[in-house]
Amino acid sequence: MSQVSVERVASADEEILTACHRLIPQLSSSSAPIALRELQEIVSSEVSVLFAARVDSRVVGLLTLVVFRIPTAVRAWIEDVVVDESARGDGERVTIVLFADRESHDAWRDHDRHREAQAVGKAKLYAEYRLYSAEIDYHRDFSSDALR
Structure with missing residues (x-):
């Protein structure tokens, strides 16, 4: 069985454009072909991330x-999930969605509102946190070495 890899598309090139032209009609027959621009x-958008699923270095799926x-x-929205008909049933859709879900969690984890909420939670926890220490006054050792 071939290994599925999912990558965040870093740049728009002919390979990804060709994959779009091959895959998008499998998703929607009414969509016009996407232009390189x-x-x-x-x-390059700050709000969208394009993922490509590959099998043996061939792009077999896309997700935005x-x-x-x-x-x-x-909020994070998953749009336009498409996997090539020839690769369906091998887990590529699950793989690409799980990878995108991880990315959306990362986006929230790194967001200012999340960090603020964490800081408030930590402040509340530490305000009520008490540490007690004690000395051991009495010790018994029942190991076999101590009984000899």
Whole structure:
């Protein structure tokens, strides 16, 4: 069985563009082919992350993770998950979604609101935290060496 690898697409190139042209029609027959400029916008965006799943160095799947801020939280949305028909059933969809989910958790973990919440939680915990120390006044050793 081939190894599945998932990577965050760092730059829009012909390989990824060709994969988009091959995969997106399997997701939506009404979508127009994406242009290189549009792909570059997605890859360079601060709010979207494009992932590519590979089997034997061939791109067999794509997923877009969109991370955005609303007044009450940071949200992550998974969009346009597509895996090549020839690779379906081998776990690529699960793999690519799990990788994107890890990325969304990382985005929240590193977000300022999360760090603020952690600081408040730590302050509350440490305000109520007490450490007691004691000395051992009496000690018995029942090991076999002590009984000789």
